[in-house]
Amino acid sequence: MIKQFLLTTAVFLSNFATAQVTSMINDKNVDASTKVYGMAPLNDVTKTYEKFNFMLETASAIQSAKPILEYGYQSSNFQAEENGLMVYMVKDKKIVDQWLINPALYNTFHDGTPYSFDADKLVVLAEKYPLIYKEEKRQYKNEKEYQKQRQALYADPYNLIITEPDFTYEGYFEVQFPQNEQFKNPEATIAYLKPLVEKVTKKKFDINYSLSEKNILDRTQFTMTIAGEENIYKKIKLDNLKKGDWQTLSYEASILRKEN
Numbered sequence: 001m002i003k004q005f006l007l008t009t010a011v012f013l014s015n016f017a018t019a020q021v022t023s024m025i026n027d028k029n030v031d032a033s034t035k036v037y038g039m040a041p042l043n044d045v046t047k048t049y050e051k052f053n054f055m056l057e058t059a060s061a062i063q064s065a066k067p068i069l070e071y072g073y074q075s076s077n078f079q080a081e082e083n084g085l086m087v088y089m090v091k092d093k094k095i096v097d098q099w100l101i102n103p104a105l106y107n108t109f110h111d112g113t114p115y116s117f118d119a120d121k122l123v124v125l126a127e128k129y130p131l132i133y134k135e136e137k138r139q140y141k142n143e144k145e146y147q148k149q150r151q152a153l154y155a156d157p158y159n160l161i162i163t164e165p166d167f168t169y170e171g172y173f174e175v176q177f178p179q180n181e182q183f184k185n186p187e188a189t190i191a192y193l194k195p196l197v198e199k200v201t202k203k204k205f206d207i208n209y210s211l212s213e214k215n216i217l218d219r220t221q222f223t224m225t226i227a228g229e230e231n232i233y234k235k236i237k238l239d240n241l242k243k244g245d246w247q248t249l250s251y252e253a254s255i256l257r258k259e260n
Helices: 001-021 057-066 119-128 143-155 186-200 213-217 230-235
Strands: 034-039 054-055 085-091 094-102 107-110 113-116 134-138 159-163 171-178 205-210 221-228 249-256
Touching: 034 057, 034 119, 034 159, 054 119, 054 186, 085 159, 094 119, 094 159, 134 143, 143 159, 143 249, 171 186, 171 230, 186 205, 186 221, 186 230, 213 221, 221 230
Parallel strands: none
Antiparallel strands: 034 054, 034 085, 085 094, 094 107, 107 113, 134 249, 159 249, 171 221, 205 221
């Protein structure tokens, strides 16, 4: 009876331990094109966690790191450090999965849930697969200019992660409304503007009210921002409303590049 109890307990504990250990590397997020990068934040002047930076760019390196990147049970500690370390799963230079590691708190966050994790073991990866990286920001006048350079960006082996420019809107302009019986709140101004914008464009647009300095200090008016194509600015008919100048958006790509 005692033997049976001990055997049952041992099996239970074994299954429990197995269930509580999971690797960041798994069949769902790893294939032949996957790269894995551990990156301390560049804006941390103390460079505390730079010693943990690593890059895994081959299948053998990724598989060897699987036990090192195991995390444990779900934690009740929802605290996070301001300058924690990020681990990125990357395919085709795009982030497809990520973890935030907080070495001083012995936890890691995935999809907003904290798990136990000892970051000290990352030193093994950092020593064997070191990474030195920097961030570059590149400006583009329009999507056409970016597309001409896009292939070269993705072909450059030193470019690890690329965040592409957002070309949804060409620019924006402001419209000022008086606060009165017709326009009692920002919702009323949006209801007024939306059909006018829809008359002049079939493309995506956005109308919003922000807590800008002007809107905070001058409560006798509402300044609304309309973002979209320039044709909206040129064609929209606004009776007795103050329309600001057209502002062209700058398009920026953010690139994390290795330096070693």
